[in-house]
Structure formats: C-alpha cells, structure tokens
Amino acid sequence: MTIDIDLPPPSKDYRLQLQGITKQYPGCLANDRAHLNIRPGEVHALLGENGAGKSTLMKIIYGVTRPDAGVIYWEGEPVEIADPAAARRLGIGMVFQHFSLFETLTVAENISLSLPKEQVRDRAALSRRISEVSDKYGMALNPDRLVHTLSIGERQRVEIVRCLLQDIKLLILDEPTSVLTPQEVDQLFATLRQLSQEGCSILFISHKLNEVRALCDSATILRAGRVSGHCVPAEETNHSIARLMVGDDTPVHAEHEKTTGGEDYLIVENLSVKTDDPFGVNLESLSFTVKAGEILGVAGVAGNGQEELLAALSGETVVLDSPAAIRLLAQPVAAMTSGQRRKLGVGFVPEERLGRGAVPDMSLKENGLLTGYFQGLTKAGLISMPAVRKFAETVRTRFNVKAPNTETHAKCLSGGNLQKFIIGREILQNPKLLIAAHPTWGVDVGAALAIHKALIELRDRGAAILVVSEDLDELFAISDRICALYVGKISPIKETRETTIAEVGGWMGGDFLESSQPAPQQAVGA
Amino acid sequence: MIFKLERRVDDSRWMAYLSPILAGTLTLITGSILFWALGKDPLQTLYTFFIAPVSDLYGWTELGVKAAPIMLCALGLAVCYRGKVWNIGAEGQLLFGALVGGGVALQFLESDSAFALPLVLVAGALAGMAWAAIPALLKTHFNTNEILTTIMLNYIALNLLLFSVHGPLKDPGGFNFPESALFTEAVTLPLLLEDSRMHIGILFALFALVAVWVLLSKTFVGFQIKVLGLDTRAAHFAGFKERRLVWLALLLSGALAGLAGVCEVTGPIGQLVPQVSPGYGYAAIIVAFLGRLHPVGILLSSMLMALIYIGGELVQIELNLPLALTGLFQGMLLFFLLACDVLIAYRIRLSPRFSALRKPSSAALVNGADANLSTHSQ
Numbered sequence: 001m002t003i004d005i006d007l008p009p010p011s012k013d014y015r016l017q018l019q020g021i022t023k024q025y026p027g028c029l030a031n032d033r034a035h036l037n038i039r040p041g042e043v044h045a046l047l048g049e050n051g052a053g054k055s056t057l058m059k060i061i062y063g064v065t066r067p068d069a070g071v072i073y074w075e076g077e078p079v080e081i082a083d084p085a086a087a088r089r090l091g092i093g094m095v096f097q098h099f100s101l102f103e104t105l106t107v108a109e110n111i112s113l114s115l116p117k118e119q120v121r122d123r124a125a126l127s128r129r130i131s132e133v134s135d136k137y138g139m140a141l142n143p144d145r146l147v148h149t150l151s152i153g154e155r156q157r158v159e160i161v162r163c164l165l166q167d168i169k170l171l172i173l174d175e176p177t178s179v180l181t182p183q184e185v186d187q188l189f190a191t192l193r194q195l196s197q198e199g200c201s202i203l204f205i206s207h208k209l210n211e212v213r214a215l216c217d218s219a220t221i222l223r224a225g226r227v228s229g230h231c232v233p234a235e236e237t238n239h240s241i242a243r244l245m246v247g248d249d250t251p252v253h254a255e256h257e258k259t260t261g262g263e264d265y266l267i268v269e270n271l272s273v274k275t276d277d278p279f280g281v282n283l284e285s286l287s288f289t290v291k292a293g294e295i296l297g298v299a300g301v302a303g304n305g306q307e308e309l310l311a312a313l314s315g316e317t318v319v320l321d322s323p324a325a326i327r328l329l330a331q332p333v334a335a336m337t338s339g340q341r342r343k344l345g346v347g348f349v350p351e352e353r354l355g356r357g358a359v360p361d362m363s364l365k366e367n368g369l370l371t372g373y374f375q376g377l378t379k380a381g382l383i384s385m386p387a388v389r390k391f392a393e394t395v396r397t398r399f400n401v402k403a404p405n406t407e408t409h410a411k412c413l414s415g416g417n418l419q420k421f422i423i424g425r426e427i428l429q430n431p432k433l434l435i436a437a438h439p440t441w442g443v444d445v446g447a448a449l450a451i452h453k454a455l456i457e458l459r460d461r462g463a464a465i466l467v468v469s470e471d472l473d474e475l476f477a478i479s480d481r482i483c484a485l486y487v488g489k490i491s492p493i494k495e496t497r498e499t500t501i502a503e504v505g506g507w508m509g510g511d512f513l514e515s516s517q518p519a520p521q522q523a524v525g526a
Numbered sequence: 527m528i529f530k531l532e533r534r535v536d537d538s539r540w541m542a543y544l545s546p547i548l549a550g551t552l553t554l555i556t557g558s559i560l561f562w563a564l565g566k567d568p569l570q571t572l573y574t575f576f577i578a579p580v581s582d583l584y585g586w587t588e589l590g591v592k593a594a595p596i597m598l599c600a601l602g603l604a605v606c607y608r609g610k611v612w613n614i615g616a617e618g619q620l621l622f623g624a625l626v627g628g629g630v631a632l633q634f635l636e637s638d639s640a641f642a643l644p645l646v647l648v649a650g651a652l653a654g655m656a657w658a659a660i661p662a663l664l665k666t667h668f669n670t671n672e673i674l675t676t677i678m679l680n681y682i683a684l685n686l687l688l689f690s691v692h693g694p695l696k697d698p699g700g701f702n703f704p705e706s707a708l709f710t711e712a713v714t715l716p717l718l719l720e721d722s723r724m725h726i727g728i729l730f731a732l733f734a735l736v737a738v739w740v741l742l743s744k745t746f747v748g749f750q751i752k753v754l755g756l757d758t759r760a761a762h763f764a765g766f767k768e769r770r771l772v773w774l775a776l777l778l779s780g781a782l783a784g785l786a787g788v789c790e791v792t793g794p795i796g797q798l799v800p801q802v803s804p805g806y807g808y809a810a811i812i813v814a815f816l817g818r819l820h821p822v823g824i825l826l827s828s829m830l831m832a833l834i835y836i837g838g839e840l841v842q843i844e845l846n847l848p849l850a851l852t853g854l855f856q857g858m859l860l861f862f863l864l865a866c867d868v869l870i871a872y873r874i875r876l877s878p879r880f881s882a883l884r885k886p887s888s889a890a891l892v893n894g895a896d897a898n899l900s901t902h903s904q
Contacts, residue, residue, distance in 0.1 A: 315765065338763065350763055356757075356763045381746055383744060
C-alpha cells in the first residue's frame with residue numbers, strides 16, 4: 001500500500017493517465033488534483049465512499065463532464081474528451097449503474113440506438129454480431145427479446161455488449177455487481193477477465209471489497225475528492241482497504257450478537273398481491289413470521305417482489321379481500337391503511353428517502369411531523385410547533401444527523417444523514433414492528449454502522465424488525481434469520497448462523513423452487 | 527445561444543418573491559410599448575390605468591368591491607394548488623353560488639326577515655361547494671383529471687345562469703330583459719361606507735384570508751395538504767388520506783367561490799343578470815400564483831388584479847382604448863410570471879462558449895449529455 005507523490009510521466013505504457021484532475025461544483029470540490037494510471041489489459045478498481053468523487057472522475061473520463069484543471073493522457077498523448085461520442089471514438093465504453101435501456105424495445109433495437117448509422121442499416125447483420133459477441137464472452141443474449149422481459153443481469157449484458165460492439169480499449173463499469181446475484185457476479189467476472197486477457201483495460205468502480213480483491217489487479221482509492229492511496233487489492237485485507245477509504249478515525253466493522261427472538265409478532269400467511277404495474281411482480285402466497293426481538297433479513301435481487309411486499313406490509317397497498325393475510329399478533333391488518341398501521345406501532349423506513357421517506361422541500365422539523373404525528377405533535381388539529389421542533393431536534397442529536405439545524409431542508413442532507421434522520425424518526429416512536437427497506441443503500445461506512453447499531457438496539461428492546469436488502473453482507477451482519485425473495489415467492493427461512501452466502505445466493509437465483517418440497521409450505525414457521 | 531440556464535443548487539427563496547415584482551414590471555413595460563403603438567402617450571395611459579383609479583377614497587372603495595370576490599376565489603384556489611389539486615373551476619363555482627343564492631334571495635321579495643340574508647349567503651356558499659363536489663367525486667372515484675372537469679363545469683354553470691335569467695327567474699315585470707327582479711333590502715349586503723358600493727363582502731374576504739392562513743400554516747390538515755402537493759408518495763407513505771384531502775380542498779375552495787358569487791349578486795349587482803362575473807374566477811388563478819399561494823401575497827395581488835379591472839374600464843372611457851386591454855394585461859402578467867418563475871430554480875449564465883478561455887467547441891453537447899446523465903446519477 002503506497003501513497004505515492006511521484007507520478008509516472010506520460011508514456012505509451014499506459015492506456016489512460018489522469019494528472020491533477022480538479023473539478024469544482026457549486027459548494028463541493030468533487031475532485032482535488034486526482035490522478036489515475038491504467039495499463040493495457042489491467043483491471044483497475046476505483047474505490048471510495050459515496051461522495052468521494054468516483055462518479056465525477058469517471059464522468060470526466062467518459063467526456064460527460066469537463067475538468068476545471070488537469071490533463072488526460074490517452075496512450076501517452078494528451079487528449080481533450082469533449083463528449084461521450086469523443087470518448088467512444090477513443091475506444092472508451094461505459095456501463096452505468098442505472099441502465100439506459102428502453103424496456104419496450106428489443107435488445108437489438110436498443111443497441112442500434114447507440115451505434116453509428118452505417119452499422120445499423122443491416123439489422124440481420126447487427127443481430128448476428130450481437131449473438132457472436134455475446135457468445136464469445138459467455139453472455140448469452142437473444143437479440144430479439146424485448147428488454148422488459150430480461151432479468152437485471154441480462155439487461156446489464158445488453159449494456160456491456162453495446163460497448164463491446166465498438167472497438168473497445170477501456171471499459172468503465174459503475175458498481176456493476178450491486179444488482180446481481182453472487183452467481184451472476186461470477187459470470188460477469190469471467191467475462192471481464194477474458195476481456196482483460198485480450199488487452200482491454202477495465203475500470204471497476206465498487207465498494208464491495210471482496211469483489212475488488214477477487215477481480216482487480218490494482219486499485220486507486222479516493223477520499224473526499226483526493227487520491228488517498230493505491231494498492232494491489234489481492235495483497236490487502238478488507239479492513240486495510242476500508243481504512244484507506246474512510247480515514248483513520250471511523251470504525252469500519254462491528255460484530256452483532258444473534259438472538260432467537262420471542263413470540264411471533266408479524267404473521268404473514270398466504271399473502272398474494274396482484275400488481276397493477278405491467279413490469280411489477282405478483283406476490284404468490286407468501287408466508288413467514290417475524291418474532292418480537294429478532295431481525296428477519298429478506299434478500300433478493302431488485303425487482304423480485306420486494307417493492308410489492310413492502311407496500312403490502314406498509315399499507316400503501318391494502319389487501320381488502322383477505323385482511324388476515326397480515327396480522328400483528330392476532331389482529332388482522334392487511335386491509336388497514338398505513339396510517340392505521342402506524343397507530344398500532346408499526347414503523348417504516350422506505351427505500352427512497354427523498355420523495356417518500358422525506359419530503360425534499362420541507363425542513364427536518366416538518367419531516368419529523370410527517371410520520372411522527374402520533375407522538376403528541378398535534379393538539380386538536382393544530383400543530384404544536386415546540387413539540388415538533390423538540391422531536392426533530394431529538395432525532396438530530398440522538399442519531400448524529402449532520403445538519404446545521406432542524407430548519408434545514410431534507411434535500412440538502414447527504415443520503416447517509418437523511419437516512420439516519422429517517423431511521424431515527426421511526427425508532428424514536430418506539431415501534432413494535434419496524435420494516436426497513438435497504439436501510440444502508442448508498443450510505444457511507446460510518447453511517448451504515450450507526451444505522452446497524454440502532455437497529456440492533458431496537459431489536460434488543462423487543463421490537464420485531466424486517467429488513468429487505470440487496471446487500472448480503474449487511475443481511476448476514478444484522479439478521480437473526482434470513483430468507484430470499486425470487487419472482488414474488490419466498491425461499492425457506494434459516495437462522496443466519498446455519499446458512500451460507502452461497503446458499504442464500506442460490507435462493508436469490510430461485511433454486512429453492514426446483515427442490516422437491518414446495519417452498520411456501522416449508523417456509524411457514526421455519 | 528449566448529446565455530444558458532443553469533440549475534441552481536437550491537431554489538432561490540429570494541427569487542420566489544422577486545419574480546412577481548419582475549413580472550409586474552415587465553407587464554408595465556410591454557403595456558407601455560403597446561400604448562405607444564396604439565398612438566397614445568404611454569406615461570399618461572399608464573397613469574390613467576394604474577394611478578387615477580385610486581387617486582381618491584371612492585377609487586379605493588371600488589378597488590375593495592372588485593378585490594373581494596377575486597380574493598375569496600384566490601384563497602380557495604391557493605388551498606387547492608398547495609395540494610396540487612388543479613381547480614380551474616372557481617368561475618363556475620362562483621356563478622353557481624350566485625345563481626342559487628340569487629334564487630333563494632328571490633324567495634324573500636316580500637319579506638324583511640333578519641334571517642333572510644344569512645340564509646342567502648349560506649345557500650350561495652353551499653351551492654359553490656356542491657359545484658366543486660362534482661369534480662371532487664369524479665377525481666376521487668373515477669380518477670378523472672380535475673383540470674378538465676372543472677373547466678367544463680364552468681361553461682355548464684354559465685349556461686345554467688343564462689337559462690335561468692332568460693327563463694324561470696326572469697323578472698315578470700322586467701320588460702322581457704334577461705334579468706331577475708331586484709333584490710329587496712333584506713337580502714342585500716349592508717354597505718361599509720356611505721356613498722360607495724363597498725359592502726361587507728370585503729370583510730368576508732379578510733376573514734377568509736386569516737382562516738386560510740391559519741389552515742395552511744398552523745393546522746395538521748394544512749400540513750397534510752402541503753405534503754400531498756409537494757410529494758404524493760410521501761403523503762401515502764405517511765398514511766395521509768389523499769381522497770379526504772382532495773375533497774376538503776375542493777369543497778373549501780368551492781364554498782369560498784360560491785360566497786364570492788352570492789356577494790356579487792346581493793352586493794353591487796343587486797339582482798341576477800347574465801353578466802355576474804367579468805371572469806373573476808379565472809383572474810383568481812393568476813392572483814393565486816402571483817401571490818405565491820400565500821394569503822398575504824394574495825391580498826396584494828388581488829388588489830393589483832382589481833386595479834387592472836378598474837383601470838381597463840377607465841382607459842376605455844377616458845382614452846377610448848378597447849376593454850380587451852384588461853384581459854391582455856391579465857394574460858401578460860401570467861405569462862411573465864411563469865417565465866420569471868424559471869429563475870427560481872435556474873440562473874442565467876453566459877454560455878461557456880463565450881466565457882471559457884480554452885477551445886470548447888462542443889460545449890453545448892457536453893451540457894446536453896450532462897443533463898441526460900444527471901438523471902442517471904440520482
């Protein structure tokens with residue numbers, strides 16, 4: 001691990017070199033004299049917490065944003081990358097975290113949209129090329145399938161194949177594994193290794209350290225816009241890399257005791273929900289329980305029914321025809337609205353913090369009132385301002401929310417801080433059941449640890465907690481029991497101590513459906 | 527383009543208040559050019575339009591007469607618009623309130639009961655409410671677009687009024703004019719000032735102003751309406767009852783518009799006529815936005831709108847200019863306001879093509895791509 005100051009001079013030995021890249025946004029120095037050196041055929045990781053400047057740096061490489069200062073060398077020559085088209089002409093391809101695909105078009109049509117006109121005229125030839133390329137790199141893809149019928153992993157393949165159809169020398173992937181099952185990740189890595197052997201450089205942006213250590217030849221670590229170090233990931237531990245990412249004073253890891261919980265508090269029995277969304281997932285007779293004093297983790301790749309399950313549990317979707325499909329102890333609640341469920345002591349932490357968990361254009365004070373209104377914050381229909389202020393202030397101080405005061409608008413907070421505020425707001429209402437969706441998604445390491453600690457403390461006070469997350473490491477760290485959702489069906493539920501990431505990964509890919517015992521029955525009371 | 531719009535990091539609060547003033551100034555400048563093109567002295571015309579009407583006490587009382595119905599309508603609309611319930615139907619609610627209230631008033635032609643006037647006023651407000659209940663029902667149960675239904679109901683209300691004054695409510699002794707009989711003293715609003723037309727309707731408006739201010743800034747229901755408007759998903763998530771809030775906003779706004787209507791016929795007009803409202807319900811939409819959906823802002827902007835109405839009449843009388851100027855000024859005001867409101871979220875910057883030192887030949891392309899990608903990174 002080095003923190004080197006002497007940069008290699010521009011040379012043909014490197015495919016891409018960045019020197020002294022600085023980018024100032026209003027109120028934020030995104031990159032501060034950052035540098036980066038990638039050799040041909042190298043798999044290079046760009047690591048850093050949210051807000052460390054990874055996205056800005058890669059947007060600069062891809063020509064989306066122009067740096068305020070600094071020089072980019074491409075194969076030893078200084079270049080100006082004016083726009084993404086210029087980047088593509090150099091041989092730079094990029095796969096964004098959020099795909100830009102039209103769901104109602106076919107794979108071939110989507111790919112044709114990004115190619116030069118001459119290459120698109122002959123549709124049959126294009127389809128052939130897509131098939132060839134996808135076969136060559138082990139990414140089976142049917143050019144005539146409509147995109148909305150593809151799994152997330154397959155959609156990512158479309159994005160990658162789209163890059164590979166050009167003469168590519170550097171492929172940038174922004175957190176490509178966050179949407180994949182462990183098995184799909186293995187497939188992706190095989191493809192990337194093959195590409196790198198053929199001489200294509202790969203810039204891999206991630207904060208999953210295990211993956212970086214398994215895949216990458218070298219790594220550049222950013223902290224607060226500056227390069228805080230370089231390393232060869234395989235020679236480091238997760239802990240030593242995380243240390244470079246967060247600095248010296250933040251704890252990077254915590255162990256939590258597992259428990260077995262008390263009586264069943266949330267009982268879901270044969271819950272079926274038909275979705276209105278043409279791209280949504282129907283829930284098919286889900287049955288599971290969450291005990292008082294335990295955390296149940298629900299794993300799964302996004303889009304397998306998590307949103308539908310969360311909406312049914314929160315009351316944003318009401319199940320009128322079978323009110324007993326969801327019960328709190330003995331009380332049927334499936335037909336109740338979210339307001340009525342809140343009254344019974346259910347707290348929710350939604351996936352979207354802005355635009356659902358919090359109103360962006362309202363102050364923290366008002367956002368405290370948003371769900372805290374049963375906590376004596378109103379009197380005879382009038383808002384009691386001192387009480388509202390006090391509630392928000394308590395959340396802010398107890399959960400260490402970094403905001404100047406409670407008048408700050410929600411949209412001005414960083415993701416991690418807003419998430420701490422929302423979780424604090426729900427926890428301070430002493431819920432008997434807390435439903436948390438992706439509680440640390442996009443949150444930095446320090447805030448994630450604080451959130452996990454708060455959830456464990458709430459559990460130890462006897463609350464039932466259900467956590468839905470795509471992050472298996474997180475679920476293994478905090479859940480007492482774990483299961484997975486796959487196309488609206490629930491896997492067996494096992495104690496976290498008695499299962500493995502591989503087994504849960506298999507459930508996420510749906511392998512429990514092929515087992516001899518039908519899954520739902522097995523899941524009841526497991 | 528030499529200039530480009532750049533997204534502000536945060537909405538400018540300052541600009542939110544400056545924008546109506548800027549819009550007013552631009553309206554005046556454009557108006558002057560227009561007067562000049564019509565061959566009039568711009569300054570003198572502007573004076574006649576905007577200063578002369580309020581140069582004496584009578585002028586101010588006339589301002590109050592016109593401002594009261596506009597303010598009542600605009601206050602109700604502000605509650606709706608805070609909740610993003612796009613009620614465009616204040617005009618229809620006003621007309622229906624006037625029609626029903628006037629119909630009740632005609633039942634008291636031979637009575638001087640002290641209860642007659644309150645009854646007439648309540649009937650008018652309830653009628654406005656009922657007219658607003660139609661789009662509320664359609665929206666909450668059939669998910670119709672309230673913009674369309676409220677606009678259509680405006681025409682239905684107008685034609686009901688026309689039918690009534692040409693038919694069933696026509697004054698039998700009125701020489702076949704399409705007018706009802708004149709209301710009696712018992713169902714006419716008392717005047718606030720001798721020798722003026724200013725009636726107690728202005729007090730209703732001021733009372734509504736305070737009530738709406740309390741509703742929006744002090745009550746939990748008002749908070750829920752604001753959350754609904756800012757962020758529907760958060761309102762659902764928090765467990766607020768959207769239907770109930772939509773009903774509340776529409777009924778309240780209908781009642782205020784209905785009250786405005788019945789005050790017009792029992793106040794300055796004194797009978798049912800085809801021309802109850804010179805578009806107060808529509809003007810109130812502009813007033814609500816010009817006043818930033820805030821009661822105090824609405825007080826000021828409704829006075830400005832009333833001035834435009836009076837000034838328009840005065841320049842027609844004194845300078846022989848067309849009455850269409852009133853509509854034109856209203857339109858310009860809304861147009862410039864919408865344009866200036868862009869500056870709340872954006873600021874004008876010199877395009878980098880003209881300001882950057884380096885050779886940024888494809889700067890515009892970069893900006894375009896940047897805008898595309900910023901949606902990705904959120």
